[in-house]
Amino acid sequence: MRNNTAAYDEIRHLLLGMFISRSLTAVAELNIAELLHNGPQSVDMLAKETDSDPDALYRVLRTLAAVNVFEELKDRTFKNNALSDTLRIDAEHSAHAIVRWINDPGCWASWGRLDYSIKTGRPATEAVLGSDLFTWLQEHPSSLKRFQEAMTGFCNIAAHGVVETFDFSAINKIVDIGGGHGLLLGKILTRYHTTTGVLFDRPEVIDQALPLLTKLGVADRVETVAGDFFEHIPSGADAYIMKHVLHDWDDKHCMMILNNCHNAMKPNSRLLVVEAVMDDGPNSLFAKQADLETLVITTGGRERTQQEFADLFSRCGLKLQRLIKTDYPAVILEAVAH
Template sequence: MSTPTGSAHERMMRLLHAPVITQALAVAAELRLADLVAEGPRDVKDLADASGTDPGALHRVLRALAAEGVFTETAAGTFAATPLSDTLRGGADSLRDWARLWGLPERNAALGALRHSVRTGQPSFPHLYGTSWWTHLATHPEQAAIFAGAMGDLSRRLHAATLDAYDLSDVSLVVDVGGGHGHLVAELLRRHPRLRAVLLDQPAVVARAAAVLGPAGVADRAETVGGDFFTAVPPGADVYLMSMILHDWDDERAATLLGAVRRAMRDDSVLLVVDAIVPAGDVPHDGKIRDLIMLTLHPGRERTEAEFAALFAGSGLRLTETREVGASTGLLVARPAD
């Protein structure tokens, strides 16, 4: 990580202005501006016509993003793509839906109420809206689609790459616990042609998995199961996988979930957990920022390696290996303790 430049006041101003850039990115993603400039530079009037926006206002957004390296102004009022803007294009390596997620007003309101969470230790989302984030998504399908797409953005690239740290070549059956619409399963099956998978999530969630597994050409090797993973998990798999699941829950609920997984595991089964592994001290880590999102939205949290080990031990599992793969995720390997 490069050392920040400028005076302390200048650096603090950049930190304070970061939410403005985030909202500009969310707007750019929603309007598909990166796709519009993918083939070459375009005049802002042309972009405004294509996106149904006001040319003057759009120019101000593009100018601000270009100053951050997202887009580049090649001539007065003409903007072109950059490697950063390419990450907001639709496609396999896209972060477009992840950016759109930051534009959801209820989510942003919960983050804006961080002070409530700090004072009470409780998530601010139910304080503001009288319901949980998950129940809110269930009743707002358009936002649920953005959330699912954002998780798909991460699963296809980041989480699947994290699992490359573990050798799956001799594995026959994986159960993805809380696997959503199946983006991670689809990527794993694509990478490992001999692998079979079971996707477990709520019935309404896995009902949409066909739209992911079919086009990926892996539907014949994937089974979907609708159910409650706190209660029962399909038994007898070689590998059980939880990708960004445990951080959604407090220690009590996480232990209940791990207990259900442990009951389903054979003595030689393996549990792979993809999650942030928060380091100690001042080390920069994305998990430390995401932990504040968890604080406002969920009863969950990001955890240290020691906290994961304690969770596993209380559920009849033992942590056997930890791999810090990147600044966003790590891989924890657990096996039955007896």
């Protein structure tokens, strides 16, 4: 049996993680990591540049430095390190957007009612926001912007894993279903210069996609199509890809999406589903954490096992052909029509 004091200390460390989470958001919104990008600065200078109270800012930064986010030097001076550098907006693997979304009222307040989800099996957003998350986001543009930016930022690492793992060279046309602002599709087209794509998402999302596609230099090879994947999906492509879409929905809604995929696919088309896959191993912590997120903010969403995905595919006329691991905590499930 573990020493009781050590066990208590570990539980306390886990419990107080909320303080770190909120502190990360605070410094991200103040762009502290950006200000330190060119070298160390004193707290007084940082406070002046961010219109903050020097003592309060120091107390936050020294706490983050204690968990290796930022490095505290003498004379109340701080510098960036590997962890804090990810809080920069333009870092290669930036966590800036996802940090801000996790603490957005739409997400943070909902986690405060996890008890509601445990008791009812329903999303806590119902109790806190009065509706499901996606309906609420349509009525709160600033939170919707944060959510989309977070999904784009989160997608950056996933896109790298997908592009480095899967060979798209034989695919002439690919449809990104629920593709947000187009980062995943853009990364694929950046690597494969003869491939064209269709970015398919809700109208209010598609309207914001052009700047990113232009920045990636692929706008001329992307057709943006607004629509609802519960109603239809653009047809005739060689491949269809969707990343972290199915985990937002219960089996009934997943089957609606997958049936529409099947109807849109040509006989030799393939479907690529990028999702975390649940198993009993220690490496599935990310999937288990993501599963709680879907419990709290989605209506019936969940992370699934490989067999559960295979069963869903089969019920929609699709066959799971192979599972491809990536260096990102998710896999590519490749399915074809029966």
